[in-house]
Amino acid sequence: MREEDSDDVIPEDDDPRCPTIPFTSREKLGYRRKWRSALIVKVLEQSFPFPVISRRLEALWEKVGFLQISSLSYGYYVVRFTNQIDYEQASVGGPWLIGQHYITVRPWRRGFNPKLAEVVSTMVWAQLPELPVEFVNKEAVESIGARIGRPVLVDRATMIGDRGHYVLH
Known part of the structure; x- marks a missing residue:
């Protein structure tokens, strides 16, 4: 089974009050394509309002293209890049700080769940x-x-x- 098909299996005990909505592999690939140049970020030991995070990341990551920043939960944000060079620079160009607080940066991955996510490393x-x-x-x-x-x-x-x-x- 290919990785992109591994989540095609629909549980047999599907709850009729909350049904599982299946997508084909082709649909999922299409939906996920725009997220391949995205990073998941979190500011360590501090929370900031979304407008502050957005302004700081825009200023921190001087760029050629554009950033689209979306707030997730549990202090995580997803940042999509329109330019591959910008994405690569933000991915490996750290360490990044907002004030005195380090920012963790990881590539987007399908099924990311902020509630279950752990910060295991960051550059310092x-x-x-x-x-x-x-x-x-x-x-x-x-x-x-x-x-x-x-x-x-x-x-x-x-x-x-x-x-x-x-x-x-």
Whole structure:
């Protein structure tokens, strides 16, 4: 059975008071197509009114195309992009913050249920204060970073030993 057909099965004990409405695989593919360039986002440890989230995401993600932001429940939002480059930049260009609060970003997936969703990871900058100068290089900082998470990026100033001691997880 193909993945897109895996939810075609209709339960046999369908409740007549609340019937299951079946869609064909073709219909579902068509409905889902516009969501392929969408991200599900959540601001950690803070809730903001929808207009604030919308304005902040628009400003945060400088873009070529347009964003369509919709509020889900439990503090989640879905953001659809009209431009693939914008989508990719928002997907991997973080970490993203609103104020001092990190934003989790994950690709949209069919059947996403905010009530059951868990935040299992997000990218964050890890600061390494008082790091001895001999360890201020890309290899050492990545090695340190690997012990606290999965390093994604070492900032430019740290790589060349200018200043700062940051690694992105």
